[in-house]
Amino acid sequence: MNVLVTDPIAEAGLDRLREAGYDVRTDYDIEGQELLDAVADANALIVRSGTEVSRAVFEAAPDLVIVGRAGIGVDNIDIEAATDHGVIVANAPEGNVRAAAEHTVAMAFAVARSIPQAHARLKDGEWAKSDYLGTEINNKTLGIIGLGRVGQEVAKRLDTLGMNLVVYDPYISEERAAQFGAELIEDLEECLRRADFVTIHTPLLPETENMIGTEELALLEGGYVINCARGGIIDEDALAAAVDDGTVVGAALDVFAEEPLPADSPLLAVDDVIVTPHLGASTEAAQESVAIDTAEQVIAAFNEQPVLNALNAPSVDETAFPRIEPYIPLAETAGKVAAQLLGKRITEIEVHYEGEVAEEDVELITASALKGVFTPLEWQVNAVNAPQLAKDRGIEVTESKTRQAADFQSLVTVTVRNGDEELSVCGTLFAGEDPRIVRIDGFRVDAIPYGHMLVARNYDKPGVIGFIGTVLGENDVNIAGMFNARETYGGEALTVYNLDHSVPDVVIEELLSDDRIIEVKEIVLDGQEELTKRETPTSAD
Structure with a gap:
């Protein structure tokens, strides 16, 4: 990771970044085009009040993760542009x-x-x-x-x-x-x-x-x-x-x-x-403190941890983070699955919390759920700009809580809507940190959210699951796990398959050729690109 520092900060902060293994470059005299050239490969930019961090800077820095302000005031940083580009802006308000x-x-x-x-x-x-x-x-x-x-x-x-x-x-x-x-x-x-x-x-x-x-x-x-x-x-x-x-x-x-x-x-x-010539923060202790605080926030951002003094991203108290940390990827995964299963333009997103997690500050979890929803839509998104993306696109976002959870210690539900049509995905943690998808569109399942997942809707008729397994097996697609649920006997059923690798298009087409199968969708998690939804010609659009 490359850290560019364009205003002088205490050496203690620079040392902390170098100790963390980052490449630190200091250049205190650049501006204009020189600054734009310098940030082109930067992952972090550290400034004080001397550097003007404009929209042009963000446009010139495609790999920028965070701008750290070693001090309080950020009027020299275009925070709106930072948010548009998914870049965290954090200051160091305590040190000085x-x-x-x-x-x-x-x-x-x-x-x-x-x-x-x-x-x-x-x-x-x-x-x-x-x-x-x-x-x-x-x-x-x-x-x-x-x-x-x-x-x-x-x-x-x-x-x-x-x-x-x-x-x-x-x-x-x-x-x-x-x-x-x-x-x-x-x-x-x-x-x-x-x-x-x-x-x-x-x-x-x-x-x-x-x-x-x-x-x-x-x-x-x-x-x-x-x-x-x-x-x-x-x-x-x-x-x-x-x-x-x-x-x-x-x-x-x-x-x-x-x-x-x-x-x-x-x-x-x-x-x-x-x-006096702007001496308010000019003490040795203050300068060292803000430099170290800024360095720690850069390190947190690089490690995808909460940045405690982020000004344009959800943050969380340091003591509370261990309690909510496992729910962050769970909510993101639930959002990814929900958006792909709905497969249509989204007009509303609701994130609902039940049980113990409802007692926590969940802003960061909600932002992660929005990130998950938007990721399959191929928007450049992270927890920083996800709430702004929703606002810009007129998507209504609601967050709700229920202190009691009927079946689980905690439950996170992501619901996506297109007008009157909606789809919900519920996730929880087993043994405190083992993520599970436990409901999809009202169907009770117990799916492990990782890798390749195949979600099939079918009529509850004998031989359907066997047919799906046979087709997958004949095409060398190994089933790592399977979770089945149905509404009523003979009604509609939903099955989630965890697979070892992707399903070829010809296999999807063969599955959809059976009139007992309503819909098949493949979802790829763990950072792989989500695959396009495939449906039978008779399913509703």
């Missing part, structure tokens, strides 16, 4: 959270006490003690815009230092805010009105770009602004003007809309604006 939170707190103190300004003047020989009357943060109100991981860590630290906390975050509950000693405010304007200090902790999104402008800054009259999240959230021209005219007492920024910060930025001309 503490560093970013500490820098935010440091900036709050720095702007409240004019520390950089006083330092600079003293270095220049001025004892300007009387020029700086600072502000204590004790009993002041801190407005936190975005209570994500960094926002939470900032809240913990400044709450203990005596600040009153109010939070604006449309995606959290009052109860969650209260856990950090904060009051949830329903709108941004009210949060700004009540705050003495405001700190930003949101990603840069279309809805957050220039979220803080002239009107919003006017609501913070007499207060302070700190932004160590992402540049572009605050209108920098408006902020410079607000601090310059005294509307806002001071501001401290570590991130900017354009980096490096241009020499003609109005922020540099205002004495009460403190700026």
